[in-house]
Amino acid sequence: MSVESTLRADIVEVGRRMYARGYTASNDGNISVRLGTDRLLMTPKSVCKGFMTPDMMCITDLEGRKLQGDRDPSSEMLMHLEVYRQRPDVQAVVHAHPPTATGFAVAGIPLDRAVLAEVLTTLGSIPIAEYATPSTRELPDAVRQYIKAHDGMLLANHGALTVGGDLYAAYYKMETIEHFAKISLVARLLGRENLISREEVERLQGLRGTYGIQAPAPICAVPADSSPDDPASCQVVQAPSSPGSRLIPNIVRTAESGQDAEIRLTYRELSALIEDAVRNLR
Numbered sequence: 001m002s003v004e005s006t007l008r009a010d011i012v013e014v015g016r017r018m019y020a021r022g023y024t025a026s027n028d029g030n031i032s033v034r035l036g037t038d039r040l041l042m043t044p045k046s047v048c049k050g051f052m053t054p055d056m057m058c059i060t061d062l063e064g065r066k067l068q069g070d071r072d073p074s075s076e077m078l079m080h081l082e083v084y085r086q087r088p089d090v091q092a093v094v095h096a097h098p099p100t101a102t103g104f105a106v107a108g109i110p111l112d113r114a115v116l117a118e119v120l121t122t123l124g125s126i127p128i129a130e131y132a133t134p135s136t137r138e139l140p141d142a143v144r145q146y147i148k149a150h151d152g153m154l155l156a157n158h159g160a161l162t163v164g165g166d167l168y169a170a171y172y173k174m175e176t177i178e179h180f181a182k183i184s185l186v187a188r189l190l191g192r193e194n195l196i197s198r199e200e201v202e203r204l205q206g207l208r209g210t211y212g213i214q215a216p217a218p219i220c221a222v223p224a225d226s227s228p229d230d231p232a233s234c235q236v237v238q239a240p241s242s243p244g245s246r247l248i249p250n251i252v253r254t255a256e257s258g259q260d261a262e263i264r265l266t267y268r269e270l271s272a273l274i275e276d277a278v279r280n281l282r
């Protein structure tokens with residue numbers, strides 16, 4: 001099979017997986033790969049990614065001019081072109097709307113807390129690119145701020161974007177983001193997230209070199225809840241300093257009160273409170 005035929009089949013397979021996992025609904029999402037040095041192979045506009053065939057793909061140049069294909073290229077082509085322009089190392093781009101990660105994007109909550117060692121070593125942080133009208137010039141402009149230093153990001157009130165050295169690497173990063181979003185959501189529902197300390201984050205950054213993990217920028221650990229440094233040169237994660245312990249309890253705070261949200265009562269204390277409340281009602 002030629003390289004082009006293999007890539008066409010890979011796009012079909014990745015589209016099928018994205019749809020099967022619920023990362024896209026209807027005709028959402030888009031996928032592209034580099035075809036040699038000066039062309040791109042891309043999903044077409046208005047097709048369900050779960051039911052594509054290899055012949056549906058479009059070939060464009062790096063300016064987005066269609067060179068081959070019966071259908072028009074993806075409506076988010078401008079965003080893909082911007083990524084390839086900014087990142088010569090990137091071979092593939094995946095965009096989808098995985099529901100939990102997109103929930104964080106809608107809530108305006110970036111996935112940038114130091115929580116899971118494997119996410120830190122692979123993606124570092126997952127910032128949110130600011131809201132832009134889909135398919136317009138605004139979207140590539142919003143993505144440009146983060147794409148030099150990040151292989152994955154959320155798109156405010158829209159979805160997620162991942163890139164990689166090949167198509168499966170880009171797709172697996174989309175899986176990682178959605179998986180991480182689910183775990184973060186569960187931890188926050190439980191009322192507590194233990195954060196990995198800054199010192200441990202620095203150790204994990206060192207492991208990237210040991211294991212040959214490619215990343216476009218180093219991780220920069222900042223104190224929890226502080227504002228990011230330079231998103232163009234650094235993967236900023238929130239990690240409190242603690243030379244003594246590697247995990248730091250972080251109680252989730254409610255937006256309304258700013259107070260600690262976790263309340264722990266024994267069964268006996270809870271029963272007494274309820275009895276008091278019932279007595280006061282009489």
Ligand SMILES: [Zn+2]
Pocket residue numbers: 028029095096097134158159
């Ligand atoms: Zn989209």
